[in-house]
Amino acid sequence: MGTQTLAVQLVGIEKRFPGVIANHDVNLNVREGTIHAIVGENGAGKSTLMKTLYGMHQPEAGTIHVNGELRHFRTPSDAIAAGIGMVHQHFMLADNLTVLENIVLGAEPVSRGVIRFDDARKQLTEIMKSIRAHVDLDAPVSQLGVGQRQRVEILKVLFRGARILILDEPTAVLVPQEVDELFDNLRQLVTDGATIIFISHKLDEVLAVSDDITVIRAGTTVAEVKPGEVDRSKLGELMVGSELPSPHGRTTEMSDTVRLRVSGITVKGVGSRPAVDQVSFEIRSGEVLGIAGVEGNGQFELCQAILGLEHHAEGTVELNGVDITRAHVQQRLESGLSYIPFDRHREGLLLSSPLWENTLLGRDGDPQFTKGPFVNSEAVKNDARQVIADFDVRTPSELVPAFALSGGNQQKLLVGRELASRPSVLIAAHPTRGVDIGAQAAIWDKMRVARDAGLAVLLISADLEELIGLSDRILVMFDGQMTARLTPAEATPELLGSYMTGAKQEAA
Numbered sequence: 001m002g003t004q005t006l007a008v009q010l011v012g013i014e015k016r017f018p019g020v021i022a023n024h025d026v027n028l029n030v031r032e033g034t035i036h037a038i039v040g041e042n043g044a045g046k047s048t049l050m051k052t053l054y055g056m057h058q059p060e061a062g063t064i065h066v067n068g069e070l071r072h073f074r075t076p077s078d079a080i081a082a083g084i085g086m087v088h089q090h091f092m093l094a095d096n097l098t099v100l101e102n103i104v105l106g107a108e109p110v111s112r113g114v115i116r117f118d119d120a121r122k123q124l125t126e127i128m129k130s131i132r133a134h135v136d137l138d139a140p141v142s143q144l145g146v147g148q149r150q151r152v153e154i155l156k157v158l159f160r161g162a163r164i165l166i167l168d169e170p171t172a173v174l175v176p177q178e179v180d181e182l183f184d185n186l187r188q189l190v191t192d193g194a195t196i197i198f199i200s201h202k203l204d205e206v207l208a209v210s211d212d213i214t215v216i217r218a219g220t221t222v223a224e225v226k227p228g229e230v231d232r233s234k235l236g237e238l239m240v241g242s243e244l245p246s247p248h249g250r251t252t253e254m255s256d257t258v259r260l261r262v263s264g265i266t267v268k269g270v271g272s273r274p275a276v277d278q279v280s281f282e283i284r285s286g287e288v289l290g291i292a293g294v295e296g297n298g299q300f301e302l303c304q305a306i307l308g309l310e311h312h313a314e315g316t317v318e319l320n321g322v323d324i325t326r327a328h329v330q331q332r333l334e335s336g337l338s339y340i341p342f343d344r345h346r347e348g349l350l351l352s353s354p355l356w357e358n359t360l361l362g363r364d365g366d367p368q369f370t371k372g373p374f375v376n377s378e379a380v381k382n383d384a385r386q387v388i389a390d391f392d393v394r395t396p397s398e399l400v401p402a403f404a405l406s407g408g409n410q411q412k413l414l415v416g417r418e419l420a421s422r423p424s425v426l427i428a429a430h431p432t433r434g435v436d437i438g439a440q441a442a443i444w445d446k447m448r449v450a451r452d453a454g455l456a457v458l459l460i461s462a463d464l465e466e467l468i469g470l471s472d473r474i475l476v477m478f479d480g481q482m483t484a485r486l487t488p489a490e491a492t493p494e495l496l497g498s499y500m501t502g503a504k505q506e507a508a
Ligand SMILES: Nc1ncnc2c1ncn2[C@@H]1O[C@H](COP(=O)(O)OP(=O)(O)OP(=O)(O)O)[C@@H](O)[C@H]1O
Pocket: 017, 018, 020, 021, 022, 040, 041, 042, 043, 044, 045, 046, 047, 048, 049, 089, 394, 395, 403, 404, 405, 406, 407, 408, 409, 434, 436
């Protein structure tokens, strides 16, 4: 191995933002033809380091070597020309375009001013065959689930000729089956000579698939280990310096008060099948109802219907005994409904606004935040500081814009905001998506405390351990219907998985 070439070598990288040293003296050695994982707490500096390698940031100090050559990337185009591709933590596809258009646009396969879509189609078909992944090139991206979208992002990178792929939390949004498929594709790529760098908070998966692991803590490299040398808790300790917690069962009682009752919810789909098909359930005070499902099986539309954001929904919704089927979103939020959204960038945050304005979102009707017709900005800022402290959002202050937070810290802020409004019903979509293991445990605790105080939770999560650990009852949603109901005691990730993919079905 001593003579094996390094596909990427970063030496002494330093990167600062106003008030923050994101990277300090970071070293990274990525052997050619390997899968290299980068792990570390939220805000540790992982994405920043990868963006620096990809030419999006200029480091204040340090050097970048690719295949043994010293490089200076001024822009991502420079990095792409050197064979580096990056799939970001938050996807960047244009919804209104097809898969093919998304992949081709910006990649300049232009011949005399004409975009050669046919050539691109041929080339992409070859690429898909070689990595054994398929996507419908003519489908509009808006119709794809997350797993497929991610495949498109990867194809886009490969189409640009990348031999070194950077994937920033590629599995955060995937369910276990999709994760397996992704890693099959990646292994195939590595077999064909590519090099993969990936960031993940899922330590089991890191240990299972990587050849080498670099641990970053507080902006600097603290260890480089091999999966055989460490276990999950050792890796966690290297990251945060404390032990790994896990979700555990409840010790408190639920009440009989029904907080949320939905009956016969049906939402039209794009084809002939409804996206949501006659779904009914109720959630009591102090109860967590978990919904398991591969994304795209109607969970999103169901939540939209409950929130009043889906105008073609049939069926009824009752909140605390009051029929809110006709109520406007704002009214629903003011009556005690709260929502941790599926996509924090599209639905949850104003990225260019400061954190304090973000903590006000959806709560601007709350009298504690108004002064006559005006926003009481001092009260909001105080509240924002409280959320930041309670949820350990790592930031210099409540005045920084939301885009300056790391992905996991954005998520912590969102969860904090929604719980701070003291709702009676919380719809929580992937509440710990992208947060590190320590922060995940903290969020679980907060949700448990709120539940014990009477909160009813509709929990949607791709993290089956979380779903089983937090839920009092679990429903499996498949193709718009609830196809199975399980208790957390009988549910295992494998069993849930077989219901989620439709491989197994419960007698009706
Ligand atoms: N554009 C920016 N402007 C200002 N600060 C930034 C910017 N991007 C990142 N930071 C800061 O740099 C630090 C490292 O952030 P980074 O996004 O690299 O963390 P991360 O390790 O990827 O975390 P996560 O696991 O939450 O995604 C954080 O303190 C973050 O707030």
